[in-house]
Amino acid sequence: MLTIRSLLRPSRIVDAHCDIPCGIYDPEQARIEAESCLRIIEKHDASEDKLFRARCIHVKEERAELVKHHLDVLWHDYFKPEHLEKYPDLHETFWKASKQASKVKQSLDAAAAKDLLAMIDTIDGMWKATGGPEKTRVSGRPS
Amino acid sequence: MARRRGLGGPFFLMLGVAAGIGVGRRWLDVVEVRGTSMAPSLLPGDRLLVESHTYQSREPRPAEVVLAADPREPERELIKRVASVNSAAATAELRGDALAASTDSREFGAIPLSEIRWRAVFRYWPPQRAGRLAEGD
Numbered sequence: 001m002l003t004i005r006s007l008l009r010p011s012r013i014v015d016a017h018c019d020i021p022c023g024i025y026d027p028e029q030a031r032i033e034a035e036s037c038l039r040i041i042e043k044h045d046a047s048e049d050k051l052f053r054a055r056c057i058h059v060k061e062e063r064a065e066l067v068k069h070h071l072d073v074l075w076h077d078y079f080k081p082e083h084l085e086k087y088p089d090l091h092e093t094f095w096k097a098s099k100q101a102s103k104v105k106q107s108l109d110a111a112a113a114k115d116l117l118a119m120i121d122t123i124d125g126m127w128k129a130t131g132g133p134e135k136t137r138v139s140g141r142p143s
Numbered sequence: 144m145a146r147r148r149g150l151g152g153p154f155f156l157m158l159g160v161a162a163g164i165g166v167g168r169r170w171l172d173v174v175e176v177r178g179t180s181m182a183p184s185l186l187p188g189d190r191l192l193v194e195s196h197t198y199q200s201r202e203p204r205p206a207e208v209v210l211a212a213d214p215r216e217p218e219r220e221l222i223k224r225v226a227s228v229n230s231a232a233a234t235a236e237l238r239g240d241a242l243a244a245s246t247d248s249r250e251f252g253a254i255p256l257s258e259i260r261w262r263a264v265f266r267y268w269p270p271q272r273a274g275r276l277a278e279g280d
Contacts (some may be wrong), residue, residue: 008267010175010190011168014183014210014222016239023244080242081249135243 009044025078025136027124029071034120036063037104038113045108057108064105068098074123083130093122170196172261173257174210176222180239180246181208181216184276185222190268193261202228203235203259208276210261211237214251222263223247235259 024042037060044056075094086092103112127133133140176189185191185208193210200243203209203225213219223237226248239245248254267273 008173008190010173012172012174012220013177014174014191014220016176016178016180016185016222017189018244030176 018037023136024138025074025129025132026141027070027074027120027132028141029121030067030074031124033063033066033070034101034104034113036060036115038110038117039068041108041110041113045110046087060108061105064101067104067120071098071101071120071123074127078127078132078136079130083126086130087099087126090126093119093126097123152167154262158194170194173267174220174263180241180244181222181224182244184208184224184240185263187264188269189272191222191263191268192265192267193263193275195260195262198256198260202230202256203262204228208263209235209237209259210263211254211259214258221247225259229253233257 040056040060040063043108044053044060047053047056071094079090087093097116098118100112101115104116127136161214171192171194174191175191176191177184177187179187205225205227208220208227210220210223213221221237223239223245226236226237226238232253233256236248236253236257238247238249263276265273265275
C-alpha cells in the first residue's frame with residue numbers, strides 16, 4: 001500500500017558531484033620537491049663517493065617526477081577556465097614548467113633546477129592571486 | 144538564500160504527493176542529494192521533489208536546477224544548475240553552485256537538452272529548510 005512515507009522516500013540519489021575533490025592545492029608541494037632536486041644536485045657535485053652520487057641521481061629523478069605530478073594536479077584540478085581568462089598564458093606557463101622539471105630529471109644542472117623554482121614561483125603567484133591560499137588550504141598557508 | 148514561508152510550501156507538497164500517486168513517479172519523483180557541489184543551495188541529504196513535465200513543453204532556463212546523466216558515467220545522475228542554454232545547438236551548460244567543488248560542464252562540456260528531463264522544484268527535507276527552490280536559491 002502506498003503511504004505518504006513511502007512516497008517521500010527518495011527513489012534515487014542525484015549527485016551534486018565533484019571528483020571528491022579534497023580541494024587542497026598549494027604550489028608549495030611542487031616547490032619543496034624542486035628544492036630537493038636543487039639541493040641533491042649540489043650534494044652530488046660536492047661528493048667524491050660513487051655510490052652516494054648514484055643515489056643522488058636516483059632520488060633526484062624521483063623528486064623531479066613528483067614535481068611534474070604536483071604541477072599536473074594544480075594545472076588540471078585547481079585552475080579553472082575563469083583563471084585562464086585572467087592568465088591567458090597559464091597553459092604555456094605550466095607546459096614550460098613541466099618541461100623544465102623533465103630537464104631537471106634528466107640532468108645535473110643546478111641552474112636548470114633554479115629556473116624550475118622560478119617557474120613554480122610564477123605559478124605560485126597565480127595561485128595566490130586567484131585566492132588559492134584562502135580557498136585551497138585549511139587555514140591559509142602556514143607562515 | 145531566499146526561502147518562502149507560509150502555506151505555499153506544505154500545500155505545494157501535498158499537491159505534489161497527490162499527483163505523485165497519480166502518475167507513479169513518471170512526472171513527479173523524489174530524490175536525495177549527495178555531494179556538496181550545489182552548496183549552499185542544496186546540501187547532502189536534502190530531499191527534493193522533481194518533475195519531468197515542464198521540459199516536455201519548453202527548454203530549461205538559466206538558473207533552474209536540473210537533473211542530467213553524467214556524460215562520463217551515464218548511470219550516475221547529476222544535479223546541477225543551468226548556467227546557459229544554446230538553443231541552436233540544443234545544449235545547456237551546467238554548473239555546480241560551489242564552483243570550486245564541482246565537476247560540471249567546465250569539465251565535461253555542454254549537455255544535450257534531450258538529456259535534461261527533470262527539474263528540481265521543491266525541497267521537503269529537512270523540514271526547517273523546506274520550500275520551493277527559487278531560481279538562484
